[in-house]
Amino acid sequence: MQGPASGExxxxxxxxxxxxxxxxxxxRIEIDxxxxxxxxxxVAAALFLAGETPIRYxxxxxxxxxxxxxxxxxxxxxxxxxxxxxxDLRTMTLYDVLTQKLRVKIAEVRDEVEAxxxxxxxxxxxxxxxxxxxxxxxxxxxxxxxxxxxxxxxLTRTDRYKTSVRVRESxxx
Numbered sequence: 033m034q035g036p037a038s039g040e041x042x043x044x045x046x047x048x049x050x051x052x053x054x055x056x057x058x059x060r061i062e063i064d065x066x067x068x069x070x071x072x073x074x075v076a077a078a079l080f081l082a083g084e085t086p087i088r089y090x091x092x093x094x095x096x097x098x099x100x101x102x103x104x105x106x107x108x109x110x111x112x113x114x115x116x117x118x119x120d121l122r123t124m125t126l127y128d129v130l131t132q133k134l135r136v137k138i139a140e141v142r143d144e145v146e147a148x149x150x151x152x153x154x155x156x157x158x159x160x161x162x163x164x165x166x167x168x169x170x171x172x173x174x175x176x177x178x179x180x181x182x183x184x185x186x187l188t189r190t191d192r193y194k195t196s197v198r199v200r201e202s203x204x205x
Contacts, residue, residue, distance in 0.1 A: 058094045058101065065091035066118045068110070075107050078172055078183045088113020092121065093157055102188040103157045112136065112181050126182065130173065139176040145169050150187070158189050165190055 069089040076083045090106040106126055108116070112134065120129045130136040148168045155162045169186040 058096055060095045061122055062093045062095070063090065063118060063121055064093060065089060066116075066121070068113075071107060075183055079107065079109055079180045081109060086110055088116060090116075090121065090126075096192055098192060100157065100159045100189065101192045102186055103154055104187075105185040107183045107185075108181060126184070127173070130181065136173075136181055137176055138173045138181070140174040142172045142174060143169055144171075147190075148187075154187050158187070160189060167193060
């Protein structure tokens with residue numbers, strides 16, 4: 033098992049969100065789906081949309097030097113999603129595409145992280161056994177106007193993913 037020796041702190045990653053999750057950290061990004069679908073009630077609630085509203089739906093797999101790192105599903109309102117280009121998502125993070133190419137001003141990123149077990153379809157995409165523990169990250173990008181512009185469901189292998197968070201005193205709630 034790789035990692036710091038007992039009692040050592042792991043090295044931290046510090047920097048803006050788009051640098052920490054840079055595509056340079058991945059060997060390749062494969063896009064498995066890039067289409068328009070009706071959203072579920074859960075997605076509609078997260079994006080402040082009416083049920084069954086059409087959305088841009090994207091599925092990607094992120095690969096590192098050792099193989100699959102994460103399986104990612106993005107759901108965006110069509111007002112934003114129609115402007116996305118599939119080719120951009122092969123070389124840029126969605127955050128970079130939204131902020132740099134589409135000039136969306138993201139004011140906040142809300143994450144919910146939990147440990148789950150991989151179901152068969154996810155395990156196959158991540159190259160692990162069904163029932164293996166993985167991290168599930170539910171991420172919403174919010175604009176300054178409190179408008180959600182993306183819902184990401186990120187499922188990642190625990191042995192190939194690391195995140196660090198730095199909270200400043202003014203952000204304590």
